[in-house]
Amino acid sequence: MKRARLGRLLGTLALAFAGGSMPAWGKSGWDELNMMHGVTNVSTRIYALHMMAFWVCVCIAAVVFGVMIWSLIFHRQSRGAVPDVSLTHSTKVEVVWTAVPVLILVGMAVPAARLLVKINNNTDSQLSIRVTGFQWGWRYQYVGSNVSIISKLSESSTAASMMHSGISPTSVPHYLLSVDHQLVVPVGEKIRLLITSIDVIHSWWVPDLGVKKDAIPGYINQASFTIAPNKPGTYRGQCTELCGRGHAYMPIVVHAVTPAAFEAWLKQKSAAQSEAAAHAPAAAAASS
């Protein structure tokens, strides 16, 4: 019993340290420092690439800034430093400090290129969803089914975001990051998004999925992701291309469930929508 609690505590700590698999949204404050690991293979590898690039930069900075700081301290006039004016050029060092960065860059480019090719492989998907951006919200259509969802900022966030609303954002659950109808997807399946827009350019971004793709009128862009089977949950993101006054108010919420739960949800949703569609013409006929 005690051990279980300790284990849970350690697990929580490890998660908090990793920062990733707990959705970073919703935590508050100073620990929001780094990219999230996310819940897909791609997002985890992006995180690793980001950290690799970061540490390479830190190492280069340590060397370059180290030499600079050394000069700033020890080669100052006030310490009686005498300039060595013979030090004007050296082809040898120029070659060295051209060649060494090239090698470092090649070392960074290779894993980046590999990952890039992998990310852009959108074949063999098990489910396709059409994503259409509009001012200001998203429409999701499940290909091969009649299910279609319009997803807009949740009512509570909308109310709080109004001028002079007087509602504190902290009193609203997931202020600006919650929607009225979530996008529901299964975990463990490769999902392909077909992204477009009907008005201006938007961009569909969910950091935990490692997916950001522009929604552009006249184009159908593809992106895909596979959420790890052990990571059902709710993942939140926002539009990342300026799209007018509602740009900050069209979040994306992805609800990942088990495949079985997804099938059940889709079936139920589909039935509900056919029923609504069947009623709609009758209602329209009745009213005319």
Added chain:
Amino acid sequence: MAESHATAVHAEHDHKPHGWRRWVFATNHKDIGTMYLILSGFMFFVGGTAAMAIRAQLFKSGMKLFDPAMFNSLTTMHGLIMIFGAIMPSWVGLANWMIPLQVGAPDMALPRLNNLSFWILPFAFCLLIGSFFVPGGAPAGGWTMYPPLLQQFGASFPMLIFAIHLMGISSILGAINVVVTIMNLRAPGMSLLRMPLFVWTWLITAYLLIAVMPVLAGAVTMQLTDHFFGTSFFNAAGGGDPVLFMHVFWFFGHPEVYILILPAFGVISEIIPTFSRKPLFGYEAMVYATASIAFLSFIVWGHHMFTVGMPVAAQLFFMLSTMLIAVPTGVKVFNWVATMWRGSLSFEPPMLFAVAFLFLFSIGGFSGLMLALVPADYQYHGTYFVVAHFHYVLVPGAVFAIMGAVYYWLPKWTGRMYDMSLAKWHFWLSVIFVNVLFFPMHFLGLAGMPRRIPDYAPQFTDWNMVASIGGFIFGASQLLFPYIIWKCVRSGKPVEANSPWDGAHGLEWELPSPAPYHSWQTPPSAAVLAHGAEH
């Protein structure tokens, strides 16, 4: 002897019109340079006011000082004003003042053109700022002006386009003047590879301007005809392509960022040797590195649009070409560091700004390298990480270099020394709070905060507050800058020597201080040239 006496007497009786005619009909490079610098200083504070408003709105989650549309106008205008109104004209002003002095020319080659290129600007800026007061408000589609969004704005839309046209014409004319002056009016004996680095970097910048400003003009003109004359260049419904605009815009936009930073490289290459009391290390490598950066700047534009869905091969190409820019940029930084190495350093205000430039521009370079990696860029793109990156290269990069240049050459311009301790206050406040302002933006972007949003989720509040407080103090401390200059002009201690800096070399320091209204009316002799270049 008699000749030099005659020159001296002549210098005391500078023929110049008095009153407003001196400025409106100005053809003297020093007068025009001064007007450019004053105008850009004014625009820096206009753009800065917009920045303060933005930081006030972003102080905490749920803050609603401005309507979202007004907020978008503020970010758009902040970008346009700072780029086209503050940084670019201040470089042209410095070019006007310093290039003739540094190459031993009596003036810019085309003085009347020079007058025109300056006087276009106030009208362009009136159109730009005036758009705040027309129905629908100022343009709010971002400084990148992407269609179809930009097409949604009303009366401000044509004002923006024509302002861009005017600013573009002004830049092209100014750039032509720089090229012609450098190519034709160098003192006898000053070969290209003996020119000061500031002249070199400006020569390359001028070619970049001539190459890309027409591209921008074309792109915005196509938007104009899409809007008013029924064309469909960028309108998908009419068979056009919104992504085409991005390609054309960034073909201008990427060289544009080097237009903003290359002259800064030149200034830093002047200041660091002076206060290290050592010649610039690797002069020729510096020239070639600058030229390589300029060349590469034309083939990396796609890195601004990795998320638009380009083919993998194109993304790969733009990733590799972008990473390649790190090589010549690294060469420049290493050469500056080698210049300081085993020098005899002192830390007057110009040197303080130059050293801060080295550290902080490098940080902007590091985040630039990270942004070049396409998979990582998928997460960074459109977030505050990008905002942090380009503010690091532009504020402690370009802006610090401009301030360093002013503190470096102000005694030459005015013949007076400024208040050194106030200038050091200005420096320390700037360098501390520029980091408080921009460093947390890295965290915000990585944690998932998109840029250009007027309100955000509560978990981003803490770092935004830090950034805003840094912004307010940074902004307020910039008021010291015009005060220090004004005080220097009014009552600064006269500078007796040609150069107040014992380590300075170059033709501008062979002239008396203040530089006479007409300088180098006869080209500097071989002896003067040799003395100016001697280390």
